[in-house]
Amino acid sequence: MIESSSIGQAFAGNRGRKNAFGPALREAPMMGEEMTAVRELAAEIHPLLAGRVLLWEEVERLLRKYEKWPGSFLMRRALQWLSLSGMADIRPAVRSAGPPVTWKCERCGYRGPLLRQTPCAICGERCVVCEHCLLLGRARTCFPLFIFSPPDNRTFAGSEIACRTAPLTEAQAKTVERIRANLSQHRQVLVWAATGSGKTEMMMTIVADWLNRGKKVLWVTPRKDVVLELKPRLEKGFAGRRVIALYGGSAQTLETGELVIATAHQALRFYRSFELAVVDEVDAFPLYGNRALEEGIGRALSPGAKKILLTATPPPEWKALGRREILPTVLLPVRYHGYPMPEPALKREWRLWQKISKRKPIRPLSAFLRQVVERKGQAFLFVPRVEDVSRVLRWMKCCEPDFYREARGVFAGDLQREQTVRHFREGKWRFLVTTTILERGVTVPAIHVAVIGADHPVFTAAALVQMAGRAGRSSSYQEGEVWFLTDEKTDAQLRAKREIKWLNDCAKKEGFLKDGAYNL
Template identity: 45%
Template sequence: MEMFVYQVIESNQLYLSLCIEVDRVYWRKRGADIAILFSTSSIGEAYSWIQNRKDQYIMNGKKPVALSKYHQLFLSWSSLEQEAEKLFNLLQGRALLWSELISFLHKKNIINIKLTLLPILQLLYLENRMEIKPGVTCNDVIYRWTCHRCMSDRKYLRMTDCATCGKQCSMCEQCIWLGRSRTCTPFFLFAPSSIKKEKLISVKPLSLTAAQQKVCEQILSFTQSEEKQFLLWAVTGAGKTEMMVPVIAQIRSEGKKICWVTPRKDVVHELQPRIKRIFPQERVLALYGGSSDLWMEGDIVIATAHQLWRYFQAFDLIIVDEVDAFPLYQNIALEKGIERALSTGGKMILLTATPPRQWLEWSRSGKLPSATLSARYHGHPLPVPKLIQERRLWDKIENRKPITPFNHFIKQVITYQGQALIFVPEIRRVKQVLEWIRENGHGHLAMAGVYSQMSNREEVIRRFRNVELDCLVTTTILERGVTVPKCFVMVLGADNLLFDQAALIQMAGRVGRSSTYPYGEVWFLATERTEGQLQAKKQITYLNRLAKKEGFIRKEAYYQ
């Protein structure tokens, strides 16, 4: 793909061109002519050439270069404008590499546009309805190198020999699984739609608790304010999805688009059908790696965080779920991607059960508007963990020696016909714990282990959710998102550095979520007590007291 840099005669403005004939006609219609200054096969070189010569008048009276040798347009000017309008309506709010743009057009069955695509894109660029950048910029000092797609810095950029441009160019390794972002690859940012049509929204009826209603009203008030972000600190099992329904309905009634972002694909799978049932007439998409909804148009988009690298100012409301979880928390590239996907004047709601300390300080100081939901939807308190110490814990597990508290925990699960979710800090401990359970009189239980590197982990998790397993030994991959009605949690080695306060609270939050069985127990079994264990118990106790003080806990339910 040949690209040009040119200057409008008697102007200091430089332009990039994918199809120079379009520029010639465009400027002649405005009584001006152009002079080509530079041509290349790399968008990175052209972009750098312009950036290094901004605000310079380069022509100094030179005559424009003749353009007769360049290809003529395949369309009349009026037809080109019509086709550009059609394509822009499809691509509004998208941020796509050249390869992604081609995939998008194939998905839309737009095959006959191939010969006219470059002229159409160039016209959109000239009309300021699209920006063109290289996938990666590496023209300046190294600390300014940037991937424009994922906005990563030099740490993730690598110089390679490129078969596309035949030169050395930089490639981004941070977002490579979405497609190669290179210095020589064009990256297109299409302006968002400016048309917002009010509409009537069909919503499946649902009822909110008094606690949920109170918080919902605070969030609705925020959406009408000048503030940009809102923090919702809601306990695990509070019913965050239900609370967001009136907010989503309000934003959609204004004709605006919404994105619900989550760090995990399984949450997308779970949430998309729920939202679709609540809003049956809305186009609700599920976007993740390998999603069949990719390139489709949606009113409400449920997506993993990485997918937002493909959007530009597209959403008027972004709900960021589990905002403190991996890989979202402190991931600058993902945070910037979410920011870029938010429209000018858009709102962002941050959902978490374990807010970082700094966020709480911002909340208390008024820097970050917030609300706290301290009660679960069923009105029962959060199960408070039991902190139990056991000397030489892992030696006993490795040698399959009796551990009285562990044995008592499993017997309790059996007595109440529940399911045991046992967390361990390392993959190698999964097998050891399963063997300990079998060798200590519980071999009759249906049990399994799961960790991130297992090829069949989704099948094992499905069996646990379907109550086909009595006991599941897992690493931290299940600290969030897994819900079974009668769950009992044991955290083995709770003194491990991996198990910080937030992780322990999330693990404890698997218990008592169901209204049919809001009980169960949480045990932290460790060689010694740590600050993480103590603070987790302290925060859970504090939230229960707050919920009781606010009148959101049923008197007959308060058993702690």
């Protein structure tokens, strides 16, 4: 609930402190004409601010954008009016009145060591800054945070606009029906969709259900590049609807609309605004295990809203909750083209990294590279650490010079990264040695996958499934193989292999596989 509180009360914890909201408000009550003007102004600006969580500076930026900025004196009075009439809640952006264990960022909900006390030029004291949501701009004790009540009318006007996605496959259509059935009974559903199953098309069908009923949708993804990739697809599918893309540096940062695609942090600027959330790659950084961001998404949703958690690799504890029917789960075990996922082959090589460093022959690695060339494919060579990229390239230069000429490397923080990946997609390079940064999201048609040093602890079962999931994505190229090169068989490798086989078996049993594509 929004508490109605005066601005003075909101800052009771900051007695004697100046704040970014400006000088103290006049104590005298507003009278006659002034009251009418303020009330009218409040009524005019509330629809623009409804359902938002904003700092004072953001309120100003937003209203200036819509050419509604009345100047700070009138604005303070209008905000006070909204607060007293229960349409806005005003509180310090970071609550730090008591001892540090009680500190909390009111914008992102974070408690912990990323709340830091620093000297502050604005209040002239040491006040507390939240570094957890720094991406959204600084939240600190002496900054007021405004939480505006959602609009009274939770639906937007809009005629039915057909959703134009690629026609769903039989397996996808069946899955969509199962998701609908679950959402009619439960608040949230986990959708476990195999890599390359066409989850975006399925989600668009569900999202259309909500939009056609005039209900707003929030689509959360972990990374900016996914937001950028998704926006044109959704605009095409929902032609005529306004799709807002929010990420750090987005030009639309303070806008809202019927369909908002956002990185997790951007969802923190909303309050009870959406009726459906699609949370993509819930098992990935930064969302997984981050309670503050999870609660932030919860706060952005209306009471009674529904949530779809989407992943190709649910963490073991979620699978367990699914089995016990605590977390309703819908499984789509098959790719859109009906071919099974390539199952990884484990190739053991004694003292693998020593051989790489000393540039000794490694038979399975050479065999893999040769096979890629023979089958006219390309390959990702995944390595566990940044320094391994150059180690593997040096090994290739010495032991496989012909293949080395067609190879490049990428890693996080590599300035050439985007260009190298683009050239690889264009087919300029045959082999790409990479760390797990390309584990998700990058799709190249004729790809093979080798995980070099697959026994390293960075390669969790989920990471291995994601990397293996790069292969066989295109229906026209099914020759891609997945090899795990390893000193030792680890639990993660065996689990990844078992899981992929299990998904293929499920697909077969459900009759989703192309005839003759897979022998159980």
